[in-house]
Amino acid sequence: xxxxxxxxxxxxxxxxxxxxxxxxxxxxINIRSLSLADTADFGILRLIVDKVEDAERVLKEGGFxxxxxxxxxxxxxDKVGGLASVLKIIENAALNLEYMYAFxxxxxxxxxxxxxxxxxxxxxxxxxxxxxxxxxxxxxxxx
Amino acid sequence: xxxLFWEEEIETLPRAGLQSIxxxxxxxxxxxxxxxxxxxxxKMEAAGVRPEDITSLDDLTRLPFTVKDDLRDNYPxxxxxxxxxxxxxxxxxxxxxxKPTVVGYTEKDINLWASVMARxxxxxxxxxxxxxxxxxxxxxxxxxxxxxxxxxxxxxxxxPVSGGNTKRQITIMKDFGSTVLLSTPSYALNLAEAMxxxxxxxxxxxxxxxxxxxxxxxxxMREEVERKLNLKAVDIYGLSxxxxxxxxxxxxxxxxxxxxxxxxxxxxxxxxxxxxxxxxGEQGELVFTTLTKEAFPVIRYRTRDISRLIYDxxxxxxxxxxxEKVTGRSDDMLIIRxxxxxPSQVEHVLMGIEGVEPHYQIVVERHGNLDTMLVQVEVxxxxxxxxxxxxERLAKTIEAEIKDMLGVTCKVKLVEPRTIQRSEGKAQxxxxxxxx
Numbered sequence: 157x158x159x160x161x162x163x164x165x166x167x168x169x170x171x172x173x174x175x176x177x178x179x180x181x182x183x184x185i186n187i188r189s190l191s192l193a194d195t196a197d198f199g200i201l202r203l204i205v206d207k208v209e210d211a212e213r214v215l216k217e218g219g220f221x222x223x224x225x226x227x228x229x230x231x232x233x234d235k236v237g238g239l240a241s242v243l244k245i246i247e248n249a250a251l252n253l254e255y256m257y258a259f260x261x262x263x264x265x266x267x268x269x270x271x272x273x274x275x276x277x278x279x280x281x282x283x284x285x286x287x288x289x290x291x292x293x294x295x296x297x298x299x
Numbered sequence: 300x301x302x303l304f305w306e307e308e309i310e311t312l313p314r315a316g317l318q319s320i321x322x323x324x325x326x327x328x329x330x331x332x333x334x335x336x337x338x339x340x341x342k343m344e345a346a347g348v349r350p351e352d353i354t355s356l357d358d359l360t361r362l363p364f365t366v367k368d369d370l371r372d373n374y375p376x377x378x379x380x381x382x383x384x385x386x387x388x389x390x391x392x393x394x395x396x397x398k399p400t401v402v403g404y405t406e407k408d409i410n411l412w413a414s415v416m417a418r419x420x421x422x423x424x425x426x427x428x429x430x431x432x433x434x435x436x437x438x439x440x441x442x443x444x445x446x447x448x449x450x451x452x453x454x455x456x457x458x459p460v461s462g463g464n465t466k467r468q469i470t471i472m473k474d475f476g477s478t479v480l481l482s483t484p485s486y487a488l489n490l491a492e493a494m495x496x497x498x499x500x501x502x503x504x505x506x507x508x509x510x511x512x513x514x515x516x517x518x519x520m521r522e523e524v525e526r527k528l529n530l531k532a533v534d535i536y537g538l539s540x541x542x543x544x545x546x547x548x549x550x551x552x553x554x555x556x557x558x559x560x561x562x563x564x565x566x567x568x569x570x571x572x573x574x575x576x577x578x579x580g581e582q583g584e585l586v587f588t589t590l591t592k593e594a595f596p597v598i599r600y601r602t603r604d605i606s607r608l609i610y611d612x613x614x615x616x617x618x619x620x621x622x623e624k625v626t627g628r629s630d631d632m633l634i635i636r637x638x639x640x641x642p643s644q645v646e647h648v649l650m651g652i653e654g655v656e657p658h659y660q661i662v663v664e665r666h667g668n669l670d671t672m673l674v675q676v677e678v679x680x681x682x683x684x685x686x687x688x689x690x691e692r693l694a695k696t697i698e699a700e701i702k703d704m705l706g707v708t709c710k711v712k713l714v715e716p717r718t719i720q721r722s723e724g725k726a727q728x729x730x731x732x733x734x735x
Contacts, residue, residue, distance in 0.1 A: 167715050
């Protein structure tokens with residue numbers, strides 16, 4: 157049920173993002189989704205890719221600081237109030253949502269959101285109990 | 300204007316007379332240190348020299364050097380020559396790693412310090428009746444208290460204002476009629492800037508002379524301070540290992556060097572690479588032997604300050620040798636806002652934080668009159684996180700630990716691995732962009 161996410165440390169300077177995407181392209185790795193979080197001094201690029209192990213290796217070889225984290229991919233109804241209904245469940249269960257971002261492709265009629273929780277197992281349980289569909293890494297890469 | 304002296308006879312003694320005093324004092328010192336301080340005795344034995352071998356001042360070169368690491372190895376009081384019940388005060392300065400360098404003073408040492416400081420003040424034209432504004436920091440740093448006792452000894456009034464709270468300092472200067480300012484040269488420029496903001500005209504104040512030290516400063520800076528504060532700026536030299544402020548002092552008649560109070564502090568200039576004593580007038584590393592201190596004398600202490608000794612007679616009438624303004628260091632010590640900082644201390648702090656690797660670079664800049672220190676730290680896999688707050692907390696932790704250990708505020712910037720410039724495989728730890 158978990159999806160492996162690659163996180164890369166980035167200094168805020170010209171050309172770094174392009175270097176990362178270039179390294180991935182050269183190695184035939186497809187980026188399925190990404191999110192960039194930044195401060196005045198640095199940024200963290202989070203990536204969902206089709207070949208996680210390869211991506212981690214080639215980025216490390218390229219001199220980047222790379223981390224791997226588990227996130228979950230959640231189907232969200234693509235209509236008004238769709239995300240709100242999922243977030244309500246999370247709020248009611250007092251789960252700590254660290255961050256989230258949208259997945260590019262749709263899963264059938266639904267949108268897909270990437271969620272990062274501190275307590276990932278508990279979050280999966282709560283969401284499933286509430287009838288929310290959680291996609292595996294293989295599933296979202298096939299979208 | 301006639302020159303005033305605090306101890307005229309000794310300050311104007313012909314060299315031969317001075318040298319005979321120095322020799323007697325040196326012989327007593329070596330004999331005492333040899334019997335009371337094991338680290339000194341061990342080093343002398345290893346060098347094959349005994350106290351009775353010192354029969355002339357030239358024999359000084361037979362004695363081993365003392366370096367900052369000797370003081371660290373014997374931390375805190377291992378190099379003291381007197382029992383602790385005779386030590387009435389301690390001070391401390393930055394060590395090369397986590398531990399500070401500790402120095403001690405007997406009652407007699409405190410009196411001696413006050414005397415040489417009174418000499419220094421008199422040398423700068425200060426006198427009884429002056430209102431001396433002492434903006435050196437009071438505390439473990441020798442600057443504040445060292446200068447303080449000298450002012451009292453000389454009989455002028457000391458205002459122990461210490462550092463910081465610039466607006467209040469200006470009010471005090473105005474209301475109390477401060478005539479002499481003691482501070483770091485960069486703080487003097489801060490004061491000038493604050494006066495400008497507060498619309499206080501320095502010409503309307505009573506300041507006559509500024510005695511500036513504890514950090515290197517140039518002739519350009521002297522010209523700037525003099526113009527902005529409407530006073531005469533003179534340089535003072537000292538370091539805690541030798542005494543504190545009052546080791547050497549510029550007089551009002553020349554800007555070519557500070558008179559070394561060499562009846563107490565015997566200077567040498569050496570080649571920092573070979574340790575060889577250089578001929579008079581050549582530039583090299585300044586080395587001091589304290590001839591009269593009781594609790595914490597030093598023998599051939601390597602200051603790492605680069606200077607030269609000038610033996611010409613000075614117009615002021617003092618026969619004491621002059622040391623040129625310090626032009627650099629033979630090690631990597633930085634002086635940031637008057638605080639001594641060794642890159643190794645920063646490294647020590649980083650090593651103490653779990654997961655942080657000691658890949659760092661210090662960038663020092665001067666914005667206006669203020670020195671800023673930026674520490675760039677490479678983010679390794681072991682401390683990296685996909686969460687912003689974790690990394691921000693890491694940067695804050697490093698900043699706090701550096702402030703705690705070094706006493707200097709810095710900004711930590713997290714950088715990508717291998718971004719710190721490496722020359723010939725060796726990382727360049729310090730980039731000093733200040734144009735002093």
